[in-house]
Amino acid sequence: MRALVTGASGFVGAALAxxxxxxxxxxxxxVRAGSDRRNLRTLAVxxxxxxxTDAASLERAVEGCDAVFHAAADYxxxxxxxxxxxxxxxxxxxxLLEAAAxxxxxxxxxxxSVACIGLPADGGVGTEDTPVSLSSMVxxxxxxxxxxxxxxLEAAAxxxPVVIVNPAAPVGPRDLKPTPTGQIVLDAALGRTPAYVDxxxxxxxxxxxxxxxxxxxxxxxxxxxxxxxxxxxxxxxILIEITRLAGRSPPRVKLPHGLVLPIxxxxxxxxxxxxxxxxxxxxxxxxxxxxxxxxxxxxMRELGYGYRPAHLAFADALEWFxxxxxxxxxxxxx
Numbered sequence: 137m138r139a140l141v142t143g144a145s146g147f148v149g150a151a152l153a154x155x156x157x158x159x160x161x162x163x164x165x166x167v168r169a170g171s172d173r174r175n176l177r178t179l180a181v182x183x184x185x186x187x188x189t190d191a192a193s194l195e196r197a198v199e200g201c202d203a204v205f206h207a208a209a210d211y212x213x214x215x216x217x218x219x220x221x222x223x224x225x226x227x228x229x230x231x232l233l234e235a236a237a238x239x240x241x242x243x244x245x246x247x248x249s250v251a252c253i254g255l256p257a258d259g260g261v262g263t264e265d266t267p268v269s270l271s272s273m274v275x276x277x278x279x280x281x282x283x284x285x286x287x288x289l290e291a292a293a294x295x296x297p298v299v300i301v302n303p304a305a306p307v308g309p310r311d312l313k314p315t316p317t318g319q320i321v322l323d324a325a326l327g328r329t330p331a332y333v334d335x336x337x338x339x340x341x342x343x344x345x346x347x348x349x350x351x352x353x354x355x356x357x358x359x360x361x362x363x364x365x366x367x368x369x370x371x372x373x374i375l376i377e378i379t380r381l382a383g384r385s386p387p388r389v390k391l392p393h394g395l396v397l398p399i400x401x402x403x404x405x406x407x408x409x410x411x412x413x414x415x416x417x418x419x420x421x422x423x424x425x426x427x428x429x430x431x432x433x434x435x436m437r438e439l440g441y442g443y444r445p446a447h448l449a450f451a452d453a454l455e456w457f458x459x460x461x462x463x464x465x466x467x468x469x470x
Contacts, residue, residue: 138162140201141181142188142232143208147311147318148247148303150175151346152207157181159350166197166208175310188228194235203353204236207247209284211277211315218276225280230287237296244298245352246288250338250363250430251278253302261368262430264302264361285361292359299356301349304365304430307449308342309456321453322462324375325382331389332371336427339374340366341449344442351439362439367446368429378450382463 139156143149144165153176156163163181166188167173176183186193188208198204210224229246236244254268273279285300292298311318317337323329348364356362372390379386435441457463 137202138164138200139203139205140164140166140184140197141205141207142166143206143247144181145171145173145175146208146211147175147308147313147315148306148342148345149205149207150179150310151308151342152205152349153179153181155343155346155350156205164197164201166194172312175312188231189223191231191235194232195239198232198235198239198241201236201239202242204232204241204244205247205349205353206232206244207349209247209249209281215276218280221276221280222283225277226283226287229284233288233291233296233298237291242297243353244296245349245356246285246298246300247349248285248288248300248302248361249278249281250302250304250365250428252282252285253361253363253430255426255428259427260429262363262428264363264434289359297358299352299358300361301345301352301356301435302361302363302430303345303348304338304340304363304432305428306340306342306345307446308452311342311453311456314457314462318453320374321378321450322457324378324387325384325454325457325463327379327384329375329387331387331391332375333391334371336368336370336429337374338365338368338428338430339446339449340364341444341446341452344444348435348439348441351435351441355439357438360438362435362441363430363432364435364441364443365430365432366443366449368427369446370427374446374450377447378454381447381451381454 139161141149141153144153145167153163164184165181166186167183168187169185184197186197210221215221253262254266255262270282273282288298288300305317345364352362376386
């Protein structure tokens, strides 16, 4: 079996490529000419240079593939030009689905996000059936992923063999950038998180997410969505566990959302003026008003999906961050 994996130089995509290779697949990866390929340097993959916005490169990349795993996405909670995110996440998804359909690919697994899953008004756990709409999406990342997921659902309705997976907040090794979730882990381990807000996340090991993608290829139903999640945990408990593993004291100050929001506006304003990114964003503070808890019951029932405890994901992430030098303080780096 031959698979094309997009986003394989990134966090989830690299884990997926490793999982497919371990299962005996031939793996082709779509990479941009200037992309960081450190996550691929030890993998026996074939590279197809191209871009989601370049239709001709996608035609070449999907040729001869039995499966396409579309894990590439612009995953940032703040971006100076939002249109770049929509071009990658929405237009790029449409382009790839069309190329795969024309090539006769047997099955496409599209990597969506729990950002596209609704949350109950009573603060309960979100499922694939929880009502949701574009108007409830906070920020450009969520809106772009929602629109991309809609494109995948529309393609499935036309007969394109698309299965959708919705990973929660993945944590684990080889988070190069790191992702926003990985940055939470790294900041807590470095003692850069003096306070927290009352929110919660569903934490899942990145390797469990990768395994869920392969299960979706084999057992997923066309046009269906499957949440690939793990443990639902309050942010306070997440930070306590990370700091315990890192040998630091956990933050003890809980800040009200109303106090953090003005700080986020100032941080974004400075980022626009300076041309730098910011970790404190208006969208992230708005999202934190709800506990982002989800159920993976459908994936467990239909796909045979399973997940390991969150503390193992944190431990693996910290081990990799430590080995790669991310946990050095400025004094140690000097």
